[in-house]
Every structure is written in C-alpha cells, then in structure tokens.
Amino acid sequence: MNVKKANIYDVAALAEVSHQTVSRVLNNQPNIRPATRERVEAAMLTLGYQPNPAARSLVTAKSNMIGLLVADTVLYGPAGMLNAMERQARKAGYFAITVAIRSDSPESWAEGIQHLSKMHIEGLATIALSSEVLQMAATMLPNVTLIAIDADDEATDFQTVGIDNFDGGYVATKHLIELGHKRILHITGPVTSSEANSRLRGYESAMAEAHLEPSVVQGDWSSDTGYRLGVELDLDAAAPTAIFTANDHLALGLTKALTGRGVSVPDDISLVGFDDLPESPYFNPPLTTVRQDFTQLGELAMQLLLSNLAGAKRKKTATIKPQLVVRESATRISSKRKSSKQ
Amino acid sequence: MNVKKANIYDVAALAEVSHQTVSRVLNNQPNIRPATRERVEAAMLTLGYQPNPAARSLVTAKSNMIGLLVADTVLYGPAGMLNAMERQARKAGYFAITVAIRSDSPESWAEGIQHLSKMHIEGLATIALSSEVLQMAATMLPNVTLIAIDADDEATDFQTVGIDNFDGGYVATKHLIELGHKRILHITGPVTSSEANSRLRGYESAMAEAHLEPSVVQGDWSSDTGYRLGVELDLDAAAPTAIFTANDHLALGLTKALTGRGVSVPDDISLVGFDDLPESPYFNPPLTTVRQDFTQLGELAMQLLLSNLAGAKRKKTATIKPQLVVRESATRISSKRKSSKQ
DNA sequence: GTTATTTATGTGAGCGCTCTCATTTCGAGT
DNA sequence: ACTCGAAATGAGAGCGCTCACATAAATAAC
Known part of the structure; x- marks a missing residue:
C-alpha cells in the first residue's frame, strides 16, 4: 500500500x-x-x-509530548483552556496529548494517568483537579514536570496557575453591596471545588468588611441545581434582595425558577454570576457576572510549564485577576418594587 | 535528577x-x-x-497515535465529541493528540496538519471541517486513515460520520407544521457549514411537502446574530408565526430580541432550535429543539476509524438520527394571541 | 609555501525495543 | 532407554536517528 x-x-x-x-x-x-x-x-x-520522531525520541530520551489531564467535561472554560494550551505547546514544538478522566472516579484517574505514563510525557498540565488526583499523578509520573490550573488550595506542593477566585468573589459581592443590598445570598459551587471555595471566601470577606451577615447555600455548577434552589428559596420578609452565584449556569437556572414564581430579576432580586459565558449577555435579563479569561489562563499555564521544562525555576503560583462585567441582572436596591418593565 | x-x-x-x-x-x-x-x-x-514507546514504535513502525483535528472552538458539541473520541481511542491503546486550527485560516490548517504529520499519526479524525481542509489533510498525510465527522457534503472522497441533519431539519419543521403554523421562517447557520445546509434542506423538504412557502434568513452559530436578526425581523402582517433556527444559540439571541420588542415566545412566535444544550431547558421559555448525541457520534466515529486501522473496509458514511425534544417554545397556533402568562 | 587553526564533513556506535532464527528443554510415543 | 516433535528460551541484527569522535577541506598565520 x-x-x-x-x-x-x-x-x-x-x-x-x-x-x-x-x-x-x-x-x-x-x-x-x-x-x-x-x-x-x-x-x-x-x-x-x-x-521519524520515534527514532529521535529514542536517542534523545525526549518524547516532546505534554499531557493534558482534564476532567471529563464539556464546559466552556476547560474547553477554552485546552485549546489555548495546545496552541501554545505546539508553538514550542511540543505535542499535546489529552486525557479526559471522571473527576469522581479514582479508577478513572489511575487509568488516565497510567495511559499518560506509557507515553513518557515530559510535562503535565491539569485543569481543575483535586489535590488527590494531583498527588496520584505526581506519584505515578515521577520526573514529569507538573502544573495545575485551578487546583485545590491544598495542592501546595504543586505549581499552580489560576484565576484569583477570591478576588472575583469579593468584587462580585462588593458590587452588590455598593448597589445598596444588605441581605445578599451566596450559592456556592460544589464543595470539592477549590475555585468555588475561594469565591465563597471572597464573598465572606466582602460581607464581613461591610458588617453584613453572610448567608450561604450549597450548590454545584449546574443549571439544574440553580433551578431547584430557586424553587426552594424562602421568599419571606428576610428573603435576600441579591444573590451571588458561583457560576453563570446556576444563575440561569435560578433566574428561571424565580421568574416562574413571579419574582423579577433584577427588580425583586439582583443577581451576579461568575464566568461570563458567551450566552450570558442574552440571558433574560443580561447577566452581570465576573469574567474569566480562559485563553489567557491556558496560555500562561503552558508558558510556565514550558519554561519549567527548559529548566527555569519559577515561583509556585500565578494568578490572573478576573473582571466584573456589569449588565442588567443587578440594580440599585432603592429602585426596587417599582416593577419597571423595560 | x-x-x-x-x-x-x-x-x-x-x-x-x-x-x-x-x-x-x-x-x-x-x-x-x-x-x-x-x-x-x-x-x-x-x-x-x-x-519505551519510542523504541517500540521505531521497530514496529506504528506510532499508536491518532490525530484529532478540530476547529478552534469551545462549543459544546465539539468538546463532547473530543472527549468521547479520546476515551474510545484510549480503550484501544491509542493516544489522541489534539490540534486546534482556525477554520478560516488556510495557513492555520497547514500548520496544524504539518504538526500532526511530524508525529507520524496512524489515523486522523476531524470535526466539522470543510472539504478543503480535508483535502489538504489527505494530501499532506498520505497513508493516514481519515474519518470526518460532520464534514462538508462535498467531501465525498472521505469516510464521514454525522448526525442526519437533513432529518433533524425536517423533523423540527414538521413539528411546527403539525402545530398548525403556515408562515415558518428558517434562520440558517453559516453558509460554509454543511450541517447548516443539510438542516436547511430538511426544512425546505418539510415545507414543500406541506405546500408551504419557505422563507429563509442567513445566520451563523452565534447568539449575537440571533439577537440582531430578531431586532431586524419584520413584524408586519406577513410576519412568521414560527421560526426554526439552525442552533440553540441563535434561538437564545432571537428570543431575547423578540421579547425585548414585546413579542412573546411562544404566544406570538413559536421557536424550535437545534442541538439541545444543557442550558436549553432553562431558557425562557424552555426551548423545543433537536437533540444531537455528541458522545455517541464521537464514539461511533472513533470505532469506525479504529476498525479501518485494523484493516476493515467499511462503508463510506454513517449517520445518527437526531431527536426532537419538545419543551415550551413552540405551541399550537390556535392558542395564539391569548397571552397566557404561566 | 609550510604549518597552525578553523570550518566542514564523515564514521561508528548505540538508544530500547521486536524481529527472525537458532538452540535448548521438555514430555510424550514406542 | 531412545527418538522425535513441540514448547520454551536465547542470540543477534536492525529500526532511524543523534551522539562523540575522527578526518578532510578551507582559511589564516607567518
């Protein structure tokens, strides 16, 4: 042939x-x-x-491959980072080999890492994985340079890169406070997510600073949960006038539930999300949210990994500041209850 | 060290x-x-x-690598397919190496394909690329087994796998017809997309069958365009009572524009989308749409590629039937103008 | 023009594995 | 016991490249 x-x-x-x-x-x-x-x-x-790359690898003992270990997700964020990292790695002559694992299945972790180890990768980048997975990767992949994006806070042994989630949570909450809100609820992401926890801490910090009582409900990353929590929310006298959700999906589901109950966003309850999906401007109302630049994050991470591979010793962590994007889902509390349909 | x-x-x-x-x-x-x-x-x-995989490859002349050539997109569909394909390839002992290209830049195509050729991949799977890119890949990568997901209709030389977009367009339109609609507008995807064209032809076929006049507006895959078209839509006596959009993003932007103009969906205009994003149930109103099973599609494609690699000669194309998901954005025309707020 | 230096090229070995083929060992069969 | 064929193991070569080193050619030095 x-x-x-x-x-x-x-x-x-x-x-x-x-x-x-x-x-x-x-x-x-x-x-x-x-x-x-x-x-x-x-x-x-x-x-x-x-x-022939095999012959070359054999003699140089360099595989020119970088592993990308990522949770088995189709979320907008990880997908963007993956793209950015691949492009960056390619520019430097490296090949990106992606492995998708289930974040909740240790066997799946082991299987994915095992696969990567067979390829004798030189470096590994992970996205939003728990410190347990990182630990496993470090153990199964000795001599592999590792960088973790959006890792666990406990992953102190590893070089990490991430959005400053604390700051994001702080800024989002602060925005609501400045709009005059006092009773501000926070719906968190999954407990297992350090990003979610940092956002929570940012929220708590802003609330404490304004001498306001924090109020937190446990969520995850899904619209389904946002919807469910919206349906279950107490709408009594002590109901929140504003809610900060840990991501935009939660906000979408929440809005739907609230609207279904006759509660107007933002006239009755203001809302701030997190992520800034491409769809978020077209939510009803357009969502005020905190933007993460996933491309920049991915590029930064890969650059760091590459320079580590080249022998540079870098500082352990790098963070990127997120940015508040003001749209229409959060308004001044004084203008409430006037129900102005625009 | x-x-x-x-x-x-x-x-x-x-x-x-x-x-x-x-x-x-x-x-x-x-x-x-x-x-x-x-x-x-x-x-x-x-x-x-x-x-050592390099030593092994050297002597067996098999790289055990499969290239995944994909447009530089963070869309839900491609991301899901990528995951599915990687997992499937891994099961068979293959490594998936992903390369993201810009679909509008021929240099970017060449660069990506060149990169893949350096790795001596055995097989290549592409997602939603034009026949020009496929042609280039086939030329630059002789001896590489190729399979194209959602490829151009003109890509007749290549083995392809895809959703039956014609059927999807037909089913969506038929649904609206059965609800009593006569003036049904179709907003297409980008002209360059064969998926979009097939959906259009499905629409046209259903309209012709019902002896209805087709009416088509050019769109793309973005919410932005959906919004713009919604703003520009003529709302005179001959205005459509139903719209079928080529994807859910268009529907989202469109809904926002329409609602902003005081036009109710579905009371004034019914809407059917395409894709069924995880967010679509939480749109306002929940979107009636055509679901694509991206995971299944990715798995099927990879299985075919692998069996081709193993020497099997398979038929040139395979399609998966999409499925209509009825929610609340499309209703009977008779119940119109009653403005029942639920 | 002869020698010393640089620049340009060639030679052989070996990376870690799987081939092919040769050899040893084993358990019948008579 | 002896032969014989199958089962189990070993020896050597070679995949395509880069490495370290040796050599040839070109340039500089005097």
Missing part, C-alpha cells in the same frame, strides 16, 4: 553527503556550507522526507 | 532470563512458562519498568 518511507540515509545518498550532515541540517546546526544545506533540503523535498 | 530508567535488559538480568523473554511477557505472547512469566513481572514491578 504505502511506499517505504525515506530515511536519513536515503536523503544522504541523494544529496551525496553523509547521514550525519543530513542530521545536522535537520537540527539547524552551524558549520554547514550553504550549498550543502540547500542540496540536502532539496533531497528531503523530493523524497518527501519526514524525520 | 532522575535515576536512569530501567530497560528490558535490566528486567531480564533481574529475572534471570533473556531480554527476548521479557519482550514476550510484555507482548503477551504464548509459550511462556507461568513461573517464568511471574518472575519477569515481579522484576518489572520492582524496577518500576515502563516500556
């Missing part, structure tokens, strides 16, 4: 040089006469020569 | 056998005495031996 692939000797023969000279051209080594180099390059072209 | 990795000879020495016997154990070859096998396995374990 396929013609035997040309190798370095075939090229050498055609260019009438030694295989070593071909290798030198391949690796851009100096001290080659321009004429020779051209001859070799021409030979490569006519033979359609592609260096 | 790192201790030298154990190789097959180290294992052989410890187990007091020849390197060849170790190799046999590694490859599960028969005719090994159980006692010997155990001894070798024990030696592997104590040395933490991991076979």
Whole structure:
C-alpha cells in the first residue's frame, strides 16, 4: 500500500553527503556550507522526507509530548483552556496529548494517568483537579514536570496557575453591596471545588468588611441545581434582595425558577454570576457576572510549564485577576418594587 | 535528577532470563512458562519498568497515535465529541493528540496538519471541517486513515460520520407544521457549514411537502446574530408565526430580541432550535429543539476509524438520527394571541 | 609555501525495543 | 532407554536517528 518511507540515509545518498550532515541540517546546526544545506533540503523535498520522531525520541530520551489531564467535561472554560494550551505547546514544538478522566472516579484517574505514563510525557498540565488526583499523578509520573490550573488550595506542593477566585468573589459581592443590598445570598459551587471555595471566601470577606451577615447555600455548577434552589428559596420578609452565584449556569437556572414564581430579576432580586459565558449577555435579563479569561489562563499555564521544562525555576503560583462585567441582572436596591418593565 | 530508567535488559538480568523473554511477557505472547512469566513481572514491578514507546514504535513502525483535528472552538458539541473520541481511542491503546486550527485560516490548517504529520499519526479524525481542509489533510498525510465527522457534503472522497441533519431539519419543521403554523421562517447557520445546509434542506423538504412557502434568513452559530436578526425581523402582517433556527444559540439571541420588542415566545412566535444544550431547558421559555448525541457520534466515529486501522473496509458514511425534544417554545397556533402568562 | 587553526564533513556506535532464527528443554510415543 | 516433535528460551541484527569522535577541506598565520 504505502511506499517505504525515506530515511536519513536515503536523503544522504541523494544529496551525496553523509547521514550525519543530513542530521545536522535537520537540527539547524552551524558549520554547514550553504550549498550543502540547500542540496540536502532539496533531497528531503523530493523524497518527501519526514524525520521519524520515534527514532529521535529514542536517542534523545525526549518524547516532546505534554499531557493534558482534564476532567471529563464539556464546559466552556476547560474547553477554552485546552485549546489555548495546545496552541501554545505546539508553538514550542511540543505535542499535546489529552486525557479526559471522571473527576469522581479514582479508577478513572489511575487509568488516565497510567495511559499518560506509557507515553513518557515530559510535562503535565491539569485543569481543575483535586489535590488527590494531583498527588496520584505526581506519584505515578515521577520526573514529569507538573502544573495545575485551578487546583485545590491544598495542592501546595504543586505549581499552580489560576484565576484569583477570591478576588472575583469579593468584587462580585462588593458590587452588590455598593448597589445598596444588605441581605445578599451566596450559592456556592460544589464543595470539592477549590475555585468555588475561594469565591465563597471572597464573598465572606466582602460581607464581613461591610458588617453584613453572610448567608450561604450549597450548590454545584449546574443549571439544574440553580433551578431547584430557586424553587426552594424562602421568599419571606428576610428573603435576600441579591444573590451571588458561583457560576453563570446556576444563575440561569435560578433566574428561571424565580421568574416562574413571579419574582423579577433584577427588580425583586439582583443577581451576579461568575464566568461570563458567551450566552450570558442574552440571558433574560443580561447577566452581570465576573469574567474569566480562559485563553489567557491556558496560555500562561503552558508558558510556565514550558519554561519549567527548559529548566527555569519559577515561583509556585500565578494568578490572573478576573473582571466584573456589569449588565442588567443587578440594580440599585432603592429602585426596587417599582416593577419597571423595560 | 532522575535515576536512569530501567530497560528490558535490566528486567531480564533481574529475572534471570533473556531480554527476548521479557519482550514476550510484555507482548503477551504464548509459550511462556507461568513461573517464568511471574518472575519477569515481579522484576518489572520492582524496577518500576515502563516500556519505551519510542523504541517500540521505531521497530514496529506504528506510532499508536491518532490525530484529532478540530476547529478552534469551545462549543459544546465539539468538546463532547473530543472527549468521547479520546476515551474510545484510549480503550484501544491509542493516544489522541489534539490540534486546534482556525477554520478560516488556510495557513492555520497547514500548520496544524504539518504538526500532526511530524508525529507520524496512524489515523486522523476531524470535526466539522470543510472539504478543503480535508483535502489538504489527505494530501499532506498520505497513508493516514481519515474519518470526518460532520464534514462538508462535498467531501465525498472521505469516510464521514454525522448526525442526519437533513432529518433533524425536517423533523423540527414538521413539528411546527403539525402545530398548525403556515408562515415558518428558517434562520440558517453559516453558509460554509454543511450541517447548516443539510438542516436547511430538511426544512425546505418539510415545507414543500406541506405546500408551504419557505422563507429563509442567513445566520451563523452565534447568539449575537440571533439577537440582531430578531431586532431586524419584520413584524408586519406577513410576519412568521414560527421560526426554526439552525442552533440553540441563535434561538437564545432571537428570543431575547423578540421579547425585548414585546413579542412573546411562544404566544406570538413559536421557536424550535437545534442541538439541545444543557442550558436549553432553562431558557425562557424552555426551548423545543433537536437533540444531537455528541458522545455517541464521537464514539461511533472513533470505532469506525479504529476498525479501518485494523484493516476493515467499511462503508463510506454513517449517520445518527437526531431527536426532537419538545419543551415550551413552540405551541399550537390556535392558542395564539391569548397571552397566557404561566 | 609550510604549518597552525578553523570550518566542514564523515564514521561508528548505540538508544530500547521486536524481529527472525537458532538452540535448548521438555514430555510424550514406542 | 531412545527418538522425535513441540514448547520454551536465547542470540543477534536492525529500526532511524543523534551522539562523540575522527578526518578532510578551507582559511589564516607567518
């Protein structure tokens, strides 16, 4: 079916040089006469020569592969980071090999990490995994440089990169406080998520600073849960006038439930989300939220990983500040109960 | 820093056998005495031996790598397919190496494909790429088995897998017709997308069958465009009573625009989308749409690719039927103008 | 022009594995 | 016991490349 692939000797023969000279051209080594180099390059072209990465890896003991270990998710954030990291790795000549695991199944972790270990990857980047998974990866993959995006707070042994979730939570809450709200509820993400916990702490910090009583309900990342909590919410005299949800999905489900109960957002209850999905401006009402720049995050993480691979010793963590995006789901409390339909 | 990795000879020495016997154990070859096998396995374990994939590839001329060429998108669909394909490939012992390209930049195509060619991949799966990209991939990657998910209709030279978009468009339109609608508008996806074109043809077919006049507006995949078209829509006497959009994002933006203009969905205009995003049930109103099972699609594609790799000659195309999911954004036309707020 | 230096090229070995083929060991069969 | 064929193991080569080193050619030094 396929013609035997040309190798370095075939090229050498055609260019009438030694295989070593071909290798030198391949690796851009100096001290080659321009004429020779051209001859070799021409030979490569006519033979359609592609260096064999396996042979190269074998002798250099470098696989040129970077593992991307990610939870088995189709969320907007991780997908964006994956893309950004792949592109960045490719620019540096590395290959990104992705492995999706289930975050709730230790066997799945082991299986995924095992797979990566078979490929002798040089570096590993993880997205939003627990410190247990990181620990397992570090153990099963010794000699592999590791970087964790949005990792557990407990993952102090690892180099991490992430959004400043604390700041995000703080800013979101602060925004509501400045709009005059006093009874501000926070719906958290999953307990197991450190991002969610940091957002919670940011919320608590802003509330404490304003001498307000924090009020927290446990959630996760899904619209379903947002909806359910919206249905269950007490609407008595002590009902919150504003809610900060740990992500935009929660906010979407919550809005639906609230609206269904005749509670207007933002006239009766103001809402601030987290993430800024591409859809968030088209929610009803357009969602005020905290934007994460996933692309930037992914690029930063990969750059750090690559420079570590190149031998640089970097500081252990890096964070990116998120940004509040003000739209229409959160308004001044004074304008409440006027029900102005726009 | 790192201790030298154990190789097959180290294992052989410890187990007091020849390197060849170790190799046999590694490859599960028969005719090994159980006692010997155990001894070798024990030696592997104590040395933490991991076979070197490069050495193996070099001699077997098999890279065990499958390329995943995908447009640089963070959309729900592609992300899900990617996950499914990776998992499926992994099950078969293959490594998935993802490359994200920009669908509108030929240089980006070439760059991505070039990268893949360096890795000597055995197979390539693509998602929603134009036939030009496929053509380029086929040219630059001879001897690589290729499968295209949701490819161009013109990509007749390639094995393809996809949702039956024609059927999806037909079913969506038919649903609206059965609800009594006569003036049904279709907002398409991008012209360059074959999926979008198939959906359009499904729509046209259903309309023709019911002797209704088709009415089509050009869109793309974004909520922004949906919003803009909703703002621009003529609401005169001949205004449509129902709209079928090529995806859920369009429907979301459209709904927002319509609602903003005082037009109720579904009381004034019924709406059917396409995709069934996890968020779609929480749109306002919950969106009636056509569901694609991306996971199933990805798995099917990878299975086909793998069996082709194993030498099977399969039929050129496979399609999966999408499914109508009825929610609240499309209602009987007779119940219109009653404005029942639920 | 001869020698010393640099620059350009060539030679051979070996990375860790799987091939092919040779050899040993074992358990019947008579 | 002896032969014989199958089962189990071993030995050596070679995949395509880069490495360290050796050598040849070109340039500089005087």
